[in-house]
Amino acid sequence: MKILVLNCGSSSVKYKLFDMTTKTILGQGGVEKLGMRGSFLRHTRADGDRVTLEGEILTHQSAIEYILGVLISQKHGAIRSLEEIDAVGHRLVHGGEKFNSSVLIDDEVISKIEECIEIAPLHNPPNLAGINAIKELLPNIPQVGVFDTAFHQTMEPHAYMYAIPYSLYTKYGIRRYGFHGTSHRYVSKRACEFLGLEYEKAKLITCHIGNGASITAIKEGKSIDTSMGFTPVEGLMMGTRSGDIDAGVVTFLMDKEVLGTESASTLFNKHSGVLGISGVSSDMRDLDKAIAEGNDHAKLALKMYQYRIKKYIGSYLAVLGGADAIIFTGGVGENQSATREAVCSDMEWLGISIDSATNANTHGIEAIVSTPNSKIKIVVIPTDEELMIATDTMQIITKS
Numbered sequence: 464m465k466i467l468v469l470n471c472g473s474s475s476v477k478y479k480l481f482d483m484t485t486k487t488i489l490g491q492g493g494v495e496k497l498g499m500r501g502s503f504l505r506h507t508r509a510d511g512d513r514v515t516l517e518g519e520i521l522t523h524q525s526a527i528e529y530i531l532g533v534l535i536s537q538k539h540g541a542i543r544s545l546e547e548i549d550a551v552g553h554r555l556v557h558g559g560e561k562f563n564s565s566v567l568i569d570d571e572v573i574s575k576i577e578e579c580i581e582i583a584p585l586h587n588p589p590n591l592a593g594i595n596a597i598k599e600l601l602p603n604i605p606q607v608g609v610f611d612t613a614f615h616q617t618m619e620p621h622a623y624m625y626a627i628p629y630s631l632y633t634k635y636g637i638r639r640y641g642f643h644g645t646s647h648r649y650v651s652k653r654a655c656e657f658l659g660l661e662y663e664k665a666k667l668i669t670c671h672i673g674n675g676a677s678i679t680a681i682k683e684g685k686s687i688d689t690s691m692g693f694t695p696v697e698g699l700m701m702g703t704r705s706g707d708i709d710a711g712v713v714t715f716l717m718d719k720e721v722l723g724t725e726s727a728s729t730l731f732n733k734h735s736g737v738l739g740i741s742g743v744s745s746d747m748r749d750l751d752k753a754i755a756e757g758n759d760h761a762k763l764a765l766k767m768y769q770y771r772i773k774k775y776i777g778s779y780l781a782v783l784g785g786a787d788a789i790i791f792t793g794g795v796g797e798n799q800s801a802t803r804e805a806v807c808s809d810m811e812w813l814g815i816s817i818d819s820a821t822n823a824n825t826h827g828i829e830a831i832v833s834t835p836n837s838k839i840k841i842v843v844i845p846t847d848e849e850l851m852i853a854t855d856t857m858q859i860i861t862k863s
């Protein structure tokens with residue numbers, strides 16, 4: 464069975480084509496700078512063959528036309544005909560309170576996703592554009608939606624409500640939803656397999672630390688709290704997002720700097736976080752370089768970044784009543800060993816003891832990086848949201 468996984472963002476469409484029989488990737492890549500000058504498609508085939516195609520790619524439909532074209536192209540293709548594709552699985556960001564699991568997409572599902580546009584104006588329109596493009600280009604193929612928010616629908620009201628008038632929840636759906644659920648679900652399950660823990664009995668803290676970052680407390684297979692909220696700007700400090708901030712700062716700056724809602728949103732989503740403090744970059748690799756060159760703002764940015772993760776781990780240990788494992792994933796969580804070390808240091812009193820040497824040598828692979836006597840295991844599990852989406856898609860279309 465062959466499944467195409469699509470992640471349609473506002474200016475990019477990423478894809479992976481899976482052969483689920485062998486769990487291998489036949490081809491992958493993405494369209495970038497969608498709708499802008501200089502848009503291009505980058506494609507890599509399983510055998511390493513690579514190609515970059517430049518073109519005027521203005522809409523999601525034309526991006527997907529390019530992708531389908533390269534997948535069956537004579538020279539760089541991964542399959543002979545589009546008929547080989549059995550289903551398409553989409554990463555969908557916001558399912559609001561309407562979806563607590565992955566679903567087969569039909570007209571009713573589409574209209575529910577449309578209803579969520581109001582609370583997710585940045586994410587849901589490009590997701591819907593992707594679904595509609597496939598409807599147009601591959602009219603009879605089943606499509607499955609896998610929501611970032613679904614895994615967190617198990618949170619209870621005391622964890623998801625904001626302490627603002629209750630009527631605003633009823634009127635607009637203002638509450639915490641949480642994101643990266645597909646990744647938190649994947650790495651938590653995988654960590655239990657890896658450690659030999661029973662998922663339905665485990666207490667876990669999953670740290671998805673990439674460009675966007677969030678942390679989740681999982682009890683008996685259910686998300687009970689997570690750091691992202693109504694939008695993906697709450698919680699941890701991120702590459703370009705502020706994370707938690709006093710609402711008073713927002714209104715003060717909107718007043719003093721005469722910011723409209725869009726400029727304020729850009730400030731906290733795109734110009735803040737590691738980039739905002741360091742003035743260097745949102746990428747940890749650039750930050751490390753700047754720190755080595757003696758840049759004090761870069762040093763401060765990294766310290767703030769690590770401190771915030773540590774604070775969240777502490778609070779989640781409290782709400783879970785301890786933990787069996789802390790799991791690191793995402794570009795930073797998988798690769799930046801110094802951040803794992805800083806976050807887990809001086810926590811022996813809590814039963815957390817990191818093995819510095821093993822940790823320092825662990826990059827992008829599954830590994831236990833705690834000492835053998837650490838009560839709480841510290842593990843690195845590379846995330847695979849696309850495989851999770853492909854797996855859900857296969858299960859759903861097989862059932863239906």
Ligand SMILES: Nc1ncnc2c1ncn2[C@@H]1O[C@H](COP(=O)(O)OP(=O)(O)O)[C@@H](O)[C@H]1O
Nearest residue numbers: 672673674675745746747748793794795798799
């Ligand atoms: N070798 C590395 N060392 C330190 N940080 C890294 C390394 N590789 C990637 N990163 C960090 O991971 C980030 C990307 O994380 P990723 O999870 O791939 O992001 P996205 O949210 O775009 O999926 C980069 O911006 C960078 O900060």
Ligand SMILES: CC(=O)OP(=O)(O)O
Nearest residue numbers: 642643674675676695
């Ligand atoms: C929802 C979200 O924050 O996603 P990402 O980390 O991919 O930006």
Ligand SMILES: [Mg+2]
Nearest residue numbers: 673674675793
């Ligand atoms: Mg990501």
